[in-house]
Amino acid sequence: MNPTNKGRTGGYNCVVCIKQVPDTSKVTGKAMKDDGTINRAALPAIFNPEDMNALEAALKVKETCGGTVTVVTMGLPAACAILRTALMCGADKAYLLTDRKAAGSDTLATSYILSQAVKKFNPDLVFCGRQAIDGDTAQVGPQIAEKLDFAAITYLENIEMDGDYAIATRDIGTGVETDRVKLPALFTVTDKFGELRPMDVKRVMKYKKAKAPVENGGVALEGDLAIGQLSCDDIGCEADRCGFAGSPTNVNKIVSVVLAGGDFKEVTPDDEGVNGLVAELVADHTIG
Numbered sequence: 001m002n003p004t005n006k007g008r009t010g011g012y013n014c015v016v017c018i019k020q021v022p023d024t025s026k027v028t029g030k031a032m033k034d035d036g037t038i039n040r041a042a043l044p045a046i047f048n049p050e051d052m053n054a055l056e057a058a059l060k061v062k063e064t065c066g067g068t069v070t071v072v073t074m075g076l077p078a079a080c081a082i083l084r085t086a087l088m089c090g091a092d093k094a095y096l097l098t099d100r101k102a103a104g105s106d107t108l109a110t111s112y113i114l115s116q117a118v119k120k121f122n123p124d125l126v127f128c129g130r131q132a133i134d135g136d137t138a139q140v141g142p143q144i145a146e147k148l149d150f151a152a153i154t155y156l157e158n159i160e161m162d163g164d165y166a167i168a169t170r171d172i173g174t175g176v177e178t179d180r181v182k183l184p185a186l187f188t189v190t191d192k193f194g195e196l197r198p199m200d201v202k203r204v205m206k207y208k209k210a211k212a213p214v215e216n217g218g219v220a221l222e223g224d225l226a227i228g229q230l231s232c233d234d235i236g237c238e239a240d241r242c243g244f245a246g247s248p249t250n251v252n253k254i255v256s257v258v259l260a261g262g263d264f265k266e267v268t269p270d271d272e273g274v275n276g277l278v279a280e281l282v283a284d285h286t287i288g
């Protein structure tokens, strides 16, 4: 089911938040440093998988209803690689949000900084992946929505447009729910939406030269090839809400859990098995 425009001239201004992540499917013994943090150098950096689904959702809205797709990532200059990929697939504009002040941001600070950037683009629709495969919290999308006072629709599977409303179909585990939501709104997208379309050959040739100033000796390229670069100051962030200063999360301890065969216990899929499991979990204070 594709989106169908019902009476809105000019289409929709879509913003997609995309993140470059270490490929956690390629974890080896060197993936963790001695202090328990991720050894990013030991893992290839990839486009977060569900952010590709989020980009596809925005591109479908644009394809059917018109408008623009802007992608933004907060990260190191190397994250420009995923911005170029997004441009090659059909995004119109790309922005790198890079700033030392953002280093060490937890989800609260990340969502604050991204919300400030998103606000600058004055979007009708914002798309995020459901979750990033490194942090894995799935908090950033809904937190951006909360800060912007946008409706948040999670687990998006399909979207149609109806004037100033989106008709969103979302996965609720046991089936689907359809919501009619007033714009502006934010959507978190899963792989059920469908794969990101292949890169367009002409766009690959063109956008392989696209650069952010930080990749080009500090000089911005002209026109389509310019990847925009933003700092926390550019988007009006309050310093004490960014980076470590704005991050109340305290990582107490990181434990690398390796399950061996003996750690598994099989439970029979009947009332007796489930009741026994629940009683065990209550007894050892895992739940209850």
Ligand SMILES: Cc1cc2nc3c(=O)[nH]c(=O)nc-3n(C[C@H](O)[C@H](O)[C@H](O)COP(=O)(O)OP(=O)(O)OC[C@H]3O[C@@H](n4cnc5c(N)ncnc54)[C@H](O)[C@@H]3O)c2cc1C
Pocket (backbone or CB within 6 Å): 017, 018, 019, 020, 048, 050, 051, 054, 072, 073, 074, 075, 103, 104, 105, 106, 107, 108, 110, 111, 114, 127, 128, 129, 130, 131, 132, 133, 134, 135, 136, 137, 138, 139, 140, 141, 247, 249, 250, 251
């Ligand atoms: C105390 C603490 C310190 C940390 N310090 C660092 C650090 O120094 N360096 C570091 O790299 N990480 C750091 N992190 C991890 C970082 O906070 C998270 O990776 C980040 O907040 C995003 O959370 P998540 O990965 O769980 O995203 P999720 O909530 O799972 O992501 C959901 C969606 O939000 C969007 N999104 C998330 N992050 C971004 C982004 N950066 N740009 C664009 N879109 C995004 C994407 O659409 C994504 O699919 C730290 C975390 C904690 C708790």
